[in-house]
Amino acid sequence: MQTQALLFDLDGTLAASESLKGRALADTCAAFGHPVDYRRYADVMGGDWPTVTGHFFRLANLEIDLATFNEHFRPRYQQLLADEACLSPGADALLAAAQAAGVRLAVVSSAARWMVDAVLQRCGVAGRFELVISKEDVDRHKPDPAAYLLALDKLQLPASAVCVLEDSAAGLAAARAAGCRCLVLRHDFNHSHDFRSADATLHTLADALPLLA
Structure with missing residues (x-):
């Protein structure tokens, strides 16, 4: 079946923001006197927020409640996003080609809505997506399929x-x-992620162009 919609994960896929999130996590730990190498975010990238923050708390030997950590993390991450967030290589070309072909666009992310909105606004692409799914829209997060199933339901499209x-x-x-x-x-x-079950592995999002025909 012809591709009728593209569903983009946000951080690390549509936007080159994973390093920024890692830096914000590390900076917040350092602000409490417990420095961590931001590159250790790679250990838990793609996990839900309790998993990610719990990993950094263990690395930093930091005992703090999540709400307090989030209060300090949010402004640091917002500043990094405002200063440095950008689309992943090839994203603009893929979005433009999809829109020209009448392919519908959606974002399906496990990130909190404020994070999603901040990235989309900073990258100037908020108006390109007819649907945005964020952490608050589902009770179960990736690897659970709930967010993608919700997107299919709202778009009224089959998975194929x-x-x-x-x-x-x-x-x-x-x-x-x-x-x-x-x-x-x-x-x-x-x-370190196992992508053997993927239909294809991309080096830039522009690599997806011939695969969508």
Whole structure:
């Protein structure tokens, strides 16, 4: 079946923001006197927020409640996004080609809505997506397929009519469990992820162009 919609994961897929999130996590730990190498975010990239923050708390030997940590993390991450967030290589070309071909566009992310909105606004692409799914829209997150199943329901499309673009093993598992074709984007934070079940591995999002025909 011809591809009728592209469903983009956000961080690390549509936007080159994974390093920024890692830096914000590390900076917040350092602000409490417990420095951590931000590159350790690669260990848990794609996981839900309690998993990610719990990993950093263990690395930093930091005992703090999540709400307090989030209060300090949010402004730091917002500043990094405002200063440095950008689309992943090839994203603009893929979005433009999809829109020209009448392919519908959606974002399906496990990130909190404020994070999603901040990235989309900073990258200037908020108006290109007819649907945005974030953490608050589902009770279960990737690798659970709930977010992708919700997107299919809202778009009123079968799984065979969409193509998912992801960058994590959890995201790939979620897309597969929803019955969707899935292309994965390689980058510096996901070298250890197993993508053998993906339909294709991309080096830039522009690599997806010939695969969508």
